[in-house]
Structure formats: C-alpha cells, structure tokens
Amino acid sequence: MGDRPRKVLLIGYGNPGRLDDGLGPALAAEVEQLDLPGVTVDSDYQLTVEDAAAIAQHDAVIFADAAVSGPEPFYFERIEPKPALSFSSHSVEPTAVLALAEELFGSSSPGYCLGIRGYEFNEYDERLSERARVNLAAAVKFIISVFRTGNFDKVAAEHQSWHRRPAGEPGARAACTASSGDA
Secondary structure (H helix, E strand, C coil), rough: CCCCCEEEEEEEEECCEEHHHHHHHHHHHHHHCCCCEEEEEEEEECCCCCCHHHHHHCEEEEEEEECCCCCEEEEEEEEEECCCCCCCCCCCCHHHHHHHHHHHHHCCCCCEEEEEEEECCCCCCCCCHHHHHHHHHHHHHHHHHHHCCCCCCHHHHHHHHCCCCCCCCCCCCCCCCCCCCCC
C-alpha cells in the first residue's frame, strides 16, 4: 500500500484475565487514548465474523495480539486474506476475517499483524508481566511511528528483516491466531 491510508482500524484482541494474553487489548486502550486522526480502535477477547464489516469500511487494518514466542519486543508483518476451512462463531483467524471482508463486502483493505511478545499466560489475573509491559511500551511507540509514516508495507518489510520469527520452534505459536494466548 503505497498511499497513506486515510482510515485505519486497529483491533486489539486477547483475554486480559489471562495475564499477558491481554497485550492486544492493552495496546488498543493505549492507542485509543491518543485519539489519532483517522484511526478507529476496537478491542475484544477474540475476532468474529462481524469484524469483516468494520474492516471493509477502512483503508487498512492492524490486528494486535500477544505472541507466546518469537522476537522481542514485537513483530509487525503484512498478512494476506485466506478463507477459513471451517467457521466457528467462537473465534476467527485474522486472515479469514480479511477473506470475509473481501468476499462479502468487496474490501481490498490490507491487513497487518502486530505480535507483542508476552511471557506469562498460564494463570488467571488481570495484569501484565513486567517484561510484557516493556514490550507494550515499545509497541505503542512503534505503532505511532507507523501511523505517522503511513507506508505500512514498507514498515512491515523493514521490520521483518530486523525480526524474524523462529520457524518450526517447538510449541511456538504466532500472534494473530485465534489461540495465540491459550498456552
């Protein structure tokens, strides 16, 4: 996307009651307080098919989620629409939501994943670990710079060359998946 998007949707998702799984909603809350022009912020426990309609009304979408493993403090990459093999009203992958936006609403809005590295997921408590808070602060600064530049594809390409996610790491789960924080 070479042109600066005029309307951007940021969806932070995850379960704030499961420690660092709340990184997506925490990012959404931080960005919402900034009241950035042209940026719509949404937050929820998980993505749903209804998010496709919201995506179709924006020029780009950023999905923010906790990452169980991978680079610190976060990674940022473009994702492509990919129809789901099956649907559940419980949760939908970001790639499937993009595909629905395209199929049902004719949307060509590009999607991006911001995976913020978390560390504590296996207990119930509404707090972020100290290391996750540090990563969240870095992600907030980064996302502000992304909105300022407006060239999401360039930023994603540059960021991917700096931070490569480990391929095939045992037990690793990428952010921006329906089960990313269900460690």
